[in-house]
Amino acid sequence: MRRKIYQTLLEWKKERKGEVALLIEGARRIGKSHIVEEFGREEYDSYILVDFSKVSPQVMEFFNIYLDDLDTLFQNLELYYRRKLVPRPSRGEEARSLIIFDEVQFCPRARSAIKHLVLDNRYDYIETGSLISIKKNVKDIMIPSEEHPIQMYPMDFEEFLWAMGDEVMMPYIQSQFEKKKPMGAFHRRAMDYFRQYMIVGGMPQAVKKYVETRDFEKVDEVKRDILALYRNDIKKYADNQETKVSAIFEEIPSQLQKHEKKFRLSALQDDARMRDYSQAFFWLSDARVVNCCFNSTEPSIGLKLNEDRTTVKCYLNDTGLLISHAFDERGIVSEDLYRKLMFDKLEVNQGMLVENIVAQMLKAAGHNLFFFSNNSRTSVEDRMEIDFLIAKPTTTSRHNISPIEVKSGSRYTLTSLTKCIAKYAKDLSTPYVLHDKDVKIEDGIVFIPLYMTPLL
Numbered sequence: 114m115r116r117k118i119y120q121t122l123l124e125w126k127k128e129r130k131g132e133v134a135l136l137i138e139g140a141r142r143i144g145k146s147h148i149v150e151e152f153g154r155e156e157y158d159s160y161i162l163v164d165f166s167k168v169s170p171q172v173m174e175f176f177n178i179y180l181d182d183l184d185t186l187f188q189n190l191e192l193y194y195r196r197k198l199v200p201r202p203s204r205g206e207e208a209r210s211l212i213i214f215d216e217v218q219f220c221p222r223a224r225s226a227i228k229h230l231v232l233d234n235r236y237d238y239i240e241t242g243s244l245i246s247i248k249k250n251v252k253d254i255m256i257p258s259e260e261h262p263i264q265m266y267p268m269d270f271e272e273f274l275w276a277m278g279d280e281v282m283m284p285y286i287q288s289q290f291e292k293k294k295p296m297g298a299f300h301r302r303a304m305d306y307f308r309q310y311m312i313v314g315g316m317p318q319a320v321k322k323y324v325e326t327r328d329f330e331k332v333d334e335v336k337r338d339i340l341a342l343y344r345n346d347i348k349k350y351a352d353n354q355e356t357k358v359s360a361i362f363e364e365i366p367s368q369l370q371k372h373e374k375k376f377r378l379s380a381l382q383d384d385a386r387m388r389d390y391s392q393a394f395f396w397l398s399d400a401r402v403v404n405c406c407f408n409s410t411e412p413s414i415g416l417k418l419n420e421d422r423t424t425v426k427c428y429l430n431d432t433g434l435l436i437s438h439a440f441d442e443r444g445i446v447s448e449d450l451y452r453k454l455m456f457d458k459l460e461v462n463q464g465m466l467v468e469n470i471v472a473q474m475l476k477a478a479g480h481n482l483f484f485f486s487n488n489s490r491t492s493v494e495d496r497m498e499i500d501f502l503i504a505k506p507t508t509t510s511r512h513n514i515s516p517i518e519v520k521s522g523s524r525y526t527l528t529s530l531t532k533c534i535a536k537y538a539k540d541l542s543t544p545y546v547l548h549d550k551d552v553k554i555e556d557g558i559v560f561i562p563l564y565m566t567p568l569l
């Protein structure tokens with residue numbers, strides 16, 4: 114399926130010309146291997162993909178023995194994979210062959226060799242990895258400076274539309290967003306697409322199954338397999354943090370169901386403190402299984418400078434997975450429950466799903482996740498909760514931060530947002546309300562449909 118990261122790969126090939134290897138990080142099952150192999154097949158004369166998750170001991174030996182003899186290393190790879198590598202014509206030109214180190218975390222020796230391989234400059238190199246930065250996978254190796262890391266995420270809303278065969282909806286959505294004009298007759302169609310995206314999620318296997326079958330139960334089977342994979346990874350790789358990491362992972366739906374959605378450690382253990390669980394949150398975040406959103410104590414320039422890491426919201430990396438995680442009492446989410454979600458007929462607080470997918474879309478759009486919470490006991494005017502804060506792409510001396518409120522129903526108040534605008538006007542850029550209705554502007558607040566979130 115078509116992915117935007119392909120364009121990033123093209124730019125790297127054309128502009129860097131072998132100066133650095135590309136490292137693609139991301140959660141398991143988001144399509145890293147598929148996209149790099151497609152890139153190798155389409156953009157090079159030849160490529161070799163070394164999948165270290167299932168490679169033979171013989172290939173592992175190549176990297177243990179021949180790193181000081183690259184001619185022999187390349188010759189052995191050619192013989193083993195039965196593919197001819199074509200050297201770069203000359204330094205500064207585009208490469209003709211690509212070597213892919215897939216799941217490179219399983220061969221730290223190969224990753225640390227990137228420095229020498231890039232310096233050799235015969236071929237281009239792409240590494241992919243999951244759990245690539247966790248302590249267990251970087252122990253005793255020198256991380257090469259010749260690596261250029263990029264993040265890959267589950268499919269975003271536009272990529273989902275492409276998979277559904279619609280290439281024109283998102284350009285129209287973007288046009289209306291830029292003009293701050295209503296979608297009109299096309300709002301309902303866009304919301305129908307958005308609900309399907311929220312329910313199915315952005316995992317390529319789940320999207321592919323939905324496109325092929327339109328069967329939510331078959332899609333759910335795919336998503337539950339991915340959740341099982343995540344649970345197994347926690348048991349295998351969480352380095353003496355398995356119990357805490359697992360406890361946080363299993364508690365995510367319950368915590369997001371709460372009104373404020375801040376993660377309460379007391380749900381895990383009566384006397385729990387963030388210092389005891391910080392490494393577990395870090396592991397889940399580093400594995401790209403969750404998107405952590407931290408409290409910024411003031412909605413002003415430098416959100417990270419005001420970050421309070423003891424107060425966190427913990428969103429699952431994919432909202433489709435969250436649904437399968439949350440509603441799995443009988444082992445599989447029923448078609449009937451999915452239909453009720455699709456048509457907004459489920460008697461449950463959908464706020465957790467809507468806020469989770471907003472976090473997912475903001476993260477994929479390049480934003481770091483922050484919220485604003487002030488529980489002042491002395492001043493009612495200071496007491497407020499803002500779901501998200503995002504910074505403008507260009508920093509100025511004032512008016513840099515957009516406060517965002519996410520609303521999942523038709524009845525809601527904007528008390529906190531109004532207080533925030535009144536108190537922090539000099540720091541704030543455009544305030545937004547994300548809801549399921551069409552575009553409107555009221556009292557200086559821009560109300561936009563949820564499916565416009567990626568454009569913020």
